[in-house]
Amino acid sequence: MKVTSPIGELPFVVRGVSLHDGHVVVEGELGAWRSRIEVGAEDLPMLGRAFRGPLIAAGLGLAGIALLRRR
Amino acid sequence: MPDRPLVAIVGAGITGLACAHALRDVADVTVVDRIPVPGGVHGWEAAETRELARACRAHMRLGETAIRWDGLALLAIGQDGPQRMEAAALVIATGARPLGRAELGIAGGRPAGIVAATVACHLAENGLLVGRRPLIVGGGDWAMRAAGELRAAGAERATLVCPDGLLRERPVDDGVHVRERDRVVSVAGTPRVRTATLASGETLGCDAVVLAHGVAALRNVDGAVWAGDRAVYAQPLADPATVERARAAGAEAAAAVRSLIDQEERP
Amino acid sequence: MIGCAVAWRLSGTAARVTLIEAAHDLCEGASKGNTGIATSGGDCHPGTLELELVRRSSPGWEALCARLDTPFHRIGTLAVALSEEDEQRLPELLRDAQDTGAAAEVVTGDQARALEPLISEGARAALHFPDDGIIDSIRLTIGYAELAARNGVEVLRGAPVRSLARDGDRIVAVTAGDRRVATRSVVNAAGVEADTISRLAGGEEFRTWPRQGQYWLFDRELGGRFRKVVGGVPTPVTRGIYCVPTTNRSLLLGPTAVDREDRTDRAVDAETLDHVFDAAQRLVPSIGREHAIKTFASNRPASDPTYRIAVDAAVANLVHAAGIRSTGVSSSPAVAEMVRGLLEGLGLPVGDQRPDAVTELEPLPRLLGHPSPEQLFARDPRYGQVICACEQVTTAEIAAAHGMAVPPTSLEGVRKRTRATGGRCQGAFCLSGVSFLHSLHAGRRPQGIAVSEPDATLGVGADDA
CATH class of the missing domain: 3.50.50.60 (FAD/NAD(P)-binding domain)
Known part of the structure; x- marks a missing residue:
């Protein structure tokens, strides 16, 4: 899985998926960073809309750091 | 060991x-x-x-x-x-990074819309356009990349002002204009940049100045x-x-x- | 600076206070564009109100800055004589300085170089003011406002004063932005716009105008090597150009002093910057332009007379704190106290401190240079996430700034409160990260976040919401 973020595209490896209080919790690693995505019903209409990468990245607890990346 | x-x-x-x-x-x-x-x-x-x-x-x-x-x-x-x-x-x-405004000696006010190419590209990749008519300072990789990214993100036109000339092949994109052997000496506008004055004396309209020239560690x-x-x-x-x-x-x-x-x- | 200082001073009393700021944030005028020197008064004129207020403020900086979470260091100033002519003026300047009551001494060239090894070999002698200090004027201004807000002062930003409603010789209400604030008294601390406020109120006619100063900012690798503020020998016309190591360890060169008409013009020009750099390099030859990270200009409020701190002659409840020119940082605590006294004289309940008033801000630790990063990380793991690498600003610090009583509303506001994007790369590396964090904290889309004023947005084009 890949995640677009303010520091470019990063690999995301899922280590586990669980359900907590009606939220789907995905735990994994964003590169070397331990990451966690919590998705609630209220998030569903948002996903895929305007924020795209930044919101997902922020949800992962990723602090944006700018790095110029070439393709 | x-x-x-x-x-x-x-x-x-x-x-x-x-x-x-x-x-x-x-x-x-x-x-x-x-x-x-x-x-x-x-x-x-x-x-x-x-x-x-x-x-x-x-x-x-x-x-x-x-x-x-x-x-x-x-x-x-x-x-x-x-x-x-x-x-x-x-x-x-x-x-490395491109040179900053003080390093490039760009005088004038402090309007919004003066950004490093590194930032402009990142924001463009995330769907955020820093200017519809950006003026890009530089003629190398950073400048080319900024021109491409900003055009792809919706910029109407981009003007490259290349102090050392164009270091890469001329972009084929019709929306990218090139001023060779010229540099930006000052910027003006409130609250967003509206014009940039070149060493040649010409003043160009723009809504962003993207700094993509030179290399600093x-x-x-x-x-x-x-x-x-x-x-x-x-x-x-x-x-x-x-x-x-x-x-x-x-x-x-x-x-x-x-x-x-x-x-x-x-x- | 002065408005925030007055709000701070009044905030602990029984008065209900509203702080009105035309710009989108506090600290947008001279308060963020100055040398940050807290003078001990040795360069002021004896017999002036300015000197008196500077002298009253000077001894208290350590204690006040500790309470306002503001960096301050009493490092002293050297006014360096490079020419024979300069050297001959030192005894007279020393006598003037001694008349002010400030500590001052003349030192030889060698003694000066021992105090500050970076100064020129050509320095013949110097006047040393050991009690001068350097202060973070941005943190001071925001600290004043923050403590005021915690004590219940309402802070209106982006609210230019449109009109002041009178009833007889008294102002009864101020319309600022879209708010109408009923009031028993108005303090005019509008800096370069103080004349406009007086005119709107129907008060005394006087004129304030911008005195523009241009500055260079240099890398903290350079500033960190300085031990003293270094200046030239003042002439009757100007105090000249200083090299000021800031509390952030960066180095400021400046200011120039040119009277202007346009109050919004903050443009720098190459010729003036060259002059500033050359003057500074004569004092400290090892300064190199390759370490410049920013140039900027700011307008300090000039007026005649200076230090107009008095009740208006025509409007009975209008107190001016105007024309505080370049010594606003140095005199702000005493100016605030003087204004409080004037308001008390007008019958306002500002005589006693409320017992429940907050008197100090809890310090917000910063990772940069912190002796124990482990302790910070234990307190908040977000100290492990460095966003701005140049100034080593973490997500913990950015979050804390957004949790303030007067939070940032722009990227410039984030910089002023945290220093993020203010370092040697000027945001080339971190601006997108800082933007996204600010956007999350402020609850606004990245497109629409402001660089400075609300219409100076980071992005252009339609919001894709």
Whole structure:
């Protein structure tokens, strides 16, 4: 899985998926960073809309750091 | 081998990895990078990155920011808190950035819309356009990339103002205009930039000025910004930043580290 | 600076206070564009109100700055004589300085170089003011406002004063932005716009105008090597150009002093910057342009007379704190106290401190240079996430700034409160990260976040919501 973020595209490896209080919790690693995505019903209409990468990245607890990346 | 010297490298781009690789038989190397993946500007998916990261046999501390060097140890901080790493030598391989406004000598007011190419590209990749009619200062890789990214993100037109001329092939995009051998001397506008005046005397309308000219070393480890004690700088200030140049700079830094260590070991 | 200082001083009393700011944030005028020197008064004129207020403020900086979480260091100033002519003026300047009551001494060239090894070999002698200090004027201004807000002062930003409603010789209400604030008294601390406020109120006619200063900012690798503020020998016309190591360890060169008409013009020009740099380099030859990270200009409020701190002659409840020119940082605590006294004289309940008033801000630790990063990380793991690498600003610090009583509303506001994007790369590396964090904290889309004023947005084009 890949995640677009303010520091470019990063690999995301899922280590586990669980359900907590009606939220789907995905735990994994964003590169070397331990990451966690919590998705609630209220998030569903948002996903895929305007924020795209930044919101997902922020949800992962990723602090944006700018790095110029070439393709 | 417990008595091999410890070497800390800041920057897990090709330069840092190549340096680690060149030292793999003589030192215990730790590579620190604030990004959670190796590769730097060349990216974690690049074949060279994957190959070097595997072959260098270095201890990787990715997603941690190196903040201080006192000549004996490097302090980095990340998700596991501060880490102090003793090292006989420090290699700074933290890459480069385009020159800033003061470095380019651009006078005038301080309107919004003056951004580094690095920022403009990142924002464009995330769907945020810094200007519909950007003026891009520079004629090299950063400038070309900014022109492409901003056009792709919806800029109507982009004008490249190239102090050293156009260093790459002329862009085929009709929306990209080029002013060779000219530079921006001042900007004006409130609250957003509206015009830029060139050395030739001409004033161009724009809604963003993207700084993409020149190359400056990025150095952010306190104690190793200028001439740090036992610090070696591996930052090829070249445009374009090719894998070959990065590898060469890494190898050169490794040689400097070896001679530093040799000196230490001599009585 | 002055408005925030007055709000701070009044905030602990029984008065209900509203702080009105035309700009989108506090600290947008001279308060963020000055040398940050807290003078001990040795360069002020004896017998002036300015000197008196500077002298009253000077001894208290350590204690006040500790309470306002503001960096301050009493490092002293050297006014360096490079020519024979300069040297001959020192005894007279020393006598003037001694008349002010400030500590001052003449030192030889060698003694001066011992105090500050970076100064020129050509320095013949110097006047040393050991009690001068350097202060973070941005943190001071925001600290004043923050403590005021914690004590219940309402802070209106982006609220230019449109009108002041009178009833006889008294102002009864101020319309600022879209708010109407009923009031028993108005303090005019509008800096370069103080004349406009007086005119709107139907008060005394006087004129304030911008005195523009241009500055260079240099890398903290350079500033960190300085031990003293270094200036030239003042002439009757100007105090000249200073090299000021800031509390952030960067180095400021400046200011120039040119009277202007346009109050919004903050443009720098190459010729003036060259002059500033050359003057500074004569004092400290090792300064190199390659270490410049920013140039900027700011307008300090000039007026005649200066230090107009008094109740208006025509409007009975209008107190002016105007024309505080370049010494606003140095005199602000005493100016605030003087204004409080004037308001008390007008019958306002500002005589006693409320027992429940907050008197100090809890310090917000910063990772940069912190002696124990472990302690910070234990307190908040977000200290492990460095966003701005040059100034080593973490997500913990950015979050804390957004949790303030007067939070940032722009990227410039984030910079002023945290220093993020203010370092040697000027945001080339971190601006996108800082933007996204600000966007999350502020609850606004990245497109629409402001660089400075609300219409100076980071992005252009339609919001894709």
